Amino acid sequence: MRNHDWTIDQNWQAYTPEQHQVWKTLYERQTKLLPGRACDEFVAGMRELPIAADRIPNFEELSEVLMRHTGWQVVAVPGLVPDEVFFEHLANRRFPSGQFIRGAHQLDYLQEPDVFHDVFGHVPLLMHPVIADYIQAYGAGGMRAKELGVLDLLARVYWYTVEFGLVEQRDGLRLYGAGIVSSYTESIFALDDSSPNRVRFDLERVMRTRYRIDDFQETYFVIRNLEELLSLAHTDFAPLYDRVQGQSELEPGMILPQDSVLSRGTSHYHHPTLRKNNGRLV
Numbered sequence: 001m002r003n004h005d006w007t008i009d010q011n012w013q014a015y016t017p018e019q020h021q022v023w024k025t026l027y028e029r030q031t032k033l034l035p036g037r038a039c040d041e042f043v044a045g046m047r048e049l050p051i052a053a054d055r056i057p058n059f060e061e062l063s064e065v066l067m068r069h070t071g072w073q074v075v076a077v078p079g080l081v082p083d084e085v086f087f088e089h090l091a092n093r094r095f096p097s098g099q100f101i102r103g104a105h106q107l108d109y110l111q112e113p114d115v116f117h118d119v120f121g122h123v124p125l126l127m128h129p130v131i132a133d134y135i136q137a138y139g140a141g142g143m144r145a146k147e148l149g150v151l152d153l154l155a156r157v158y159w160y161t162v163e164f165g166l167v168e169q170r171d172g173l174r175l176y177g178a179g180i181v182s183s184y185t186e187s188i189f190a191l192d193d194s195s196p197n198r199v200r201f202d203l204e205r206v207m208r209t210r211y212r213i214d215d216f217q218e219t220y221f222v223i224r225n226l227e228e229l230l231s232l233a234h235t236d237f238a239p240l241y242d243r244v245q246g247q248s249e250l251e252p253g254m255i256l257p258q259d260s261v262l263s264r265g266t267s268h269y270h271h272p273t274l275r276k277n278n279g280r281l282v
């Protein structure tokens with residue numbers, strides 16, 4: 001039975017051994033890959049939460065720890081929920097997580113966010129006070145953006161930070177976006193591949209930039225540290241929406257002269273025609 005806010009019972013006891021095994025496979029694969037790739041704050045959050053290899057996490061146990069640290073909870077939903085429902089939850093520090101888990105035959109394919117993406121990918125950073133405030137502010141901002149008819153612009157900010165963001169640390173670029181840290185292939189692509197651009201995050205620039213929903217990103221935006229997001233949480237976006245609406249939209253792989261580019265990609269992954277002469281760019 002679904003409640004009016006789209007939440008359902010996680011019904012943890014009903015997960016089958018096969019479903020726990022899918023979790024274990026994903027967890028172990030990702031946990032091996034992430035040292036040196038995930039940002040320190042992600043690793044620290046993961047360490048303090050009741051998230052382990054052997055079983056799908058129990059949302060009540062997660063919420064208990066989260067609540068003590070940053071006042072967040074995890075609530076179960078059947079899959080994607082309408083925008084206004086999603087924002088309402090976030091604005092109240094409830095993170096809606098898919099209750100289901102992908103099948104063993106589709107480890108890398110995901111049509112809707114499942115418990116692995118939502119819990120493994122998102123929940124560790126909800127232990128961090130800056131991210132905790134930032135995502136709540138996004139929920140509140142989302143409701144306003146919807147009323148103003150500019151949800152597309154705000155969704156891009158979420159996409160290029162919370163889902164696909166990179167952050168600089170002393171020893172180089174690291175992952176903090178949940179869409180990357182929960183994906184085996186993109187955890188490698190985003191940091192190691194020569195194809196994507198890596199560009200310094202700029203709020204207005206990101207608001208103008210379309211994104212890929214069904215494939216790796218063509219451009220990743222890099223923040224200097226997680227605290228950079230705190231200023232976004234306190235920014236009034238309304239005047240920005242006006243400015244951005246007067247400008248052209250940008251294609252995902254486009255580089256502008258004013259961009260601060262950390263590494264310019266070859267684009268060979270998304271535009272294979274660029275790859276000629278035995279893979280060398282011409």
Ligand SMILES: [Fe+2]
Nearest residue numbers: 113163178179
């Ligand atoms: Fe997500």
